[in-house]
Amino acid sequence: MPYIVSQKRQRSEPSDFVVQAVVAPLPDRFEPRLPFEEKLFSIEEFYRAGEPTVADCIENGEPCSVAIVDIDRLFRISESFGEECADEVLSEFGANLLRLASQRNMHVAHLGFDQFGLLLAGQDGAQATENFDQLRQELAARPIGWKGEMIGLTVSIGLADIHGPETFDNYLNAAEQFLFMAKMSGRNQVVSDHTFGAVN
Incomplete structure (x- = not known):
């Protein structure tokens, strides 16, 4: 499904592998504990920062990739x-992800x-896939505490290489398709152009 369509889904019945994202601003309860110099972008800010970054990489012949991380x-x-509890887990996870990324x-x-x-x-x-796989492992090694319980998390990651000028939506759509593959093939893994090519 196109990424923009999937982003308009409402938070209703959860699915194991279909993107359940909402375009609205961060919920009030989402308050990552972050050092001031680290920044978690909104979708709009991600587009504003991402599009020129990708354009510069393409112009300079530099590799670039976009990923979607899903708990x-x-x-x-x-x-x-x-x-x-889920809100607290999401908040702490966001902080952990931002620090590590x-x-x-x-x-x-x-x-x-x-x-x-x-x-x-x-x-x-290959380098990006290895980097994101290390990130996946580091996130899994950081359980989140809740009222005496330690809650372990794993993530699935879809990673798409950027090969040429496309809309930013298309880059995210490609990452979403790899995320779908990661979910369908067992979760807790990175699926990318590199891993998909290696399997085939």
Whole structure:
């Protein structure tokens, strides 16, 4: 499905692998604990920063990729511990993701609900895939505490190389398709042009 269409889905019945993102601003309860110098972009800011970054990379022949990170089965945490817990988990996860991604010089945006967009310049497909897989592992190694419970998380990541001038929607749509593959093939993994090509 086109990315913009999927972004207009309402937060209704959760799906294991279909994007459940909302275009609205961050919910009031989403308050990541972040150092002031780190910035979590909105969707609009992600587009404003992403489009010229991609254009510069294409003009200079520099590799660039875009990814969508999705928390696996966040709705089950909400069902087991309540919505307040899920909001806290989402907030802490967003903070963890931003810190780890900022160390890798990635732009990070909250796309809605349990999904985040990332943009990485300067690494080819193999390097970017390895980098995002390390990020996936580091996120899994940071369980989040809630009223005496330690809640472990895994993520699925769809990563698309940028090969030529397209709309930013198309780049995100490609990442979304790889995310769909990651969800369908078991979650807790990175699927990209590189991994897809390696399998085939």
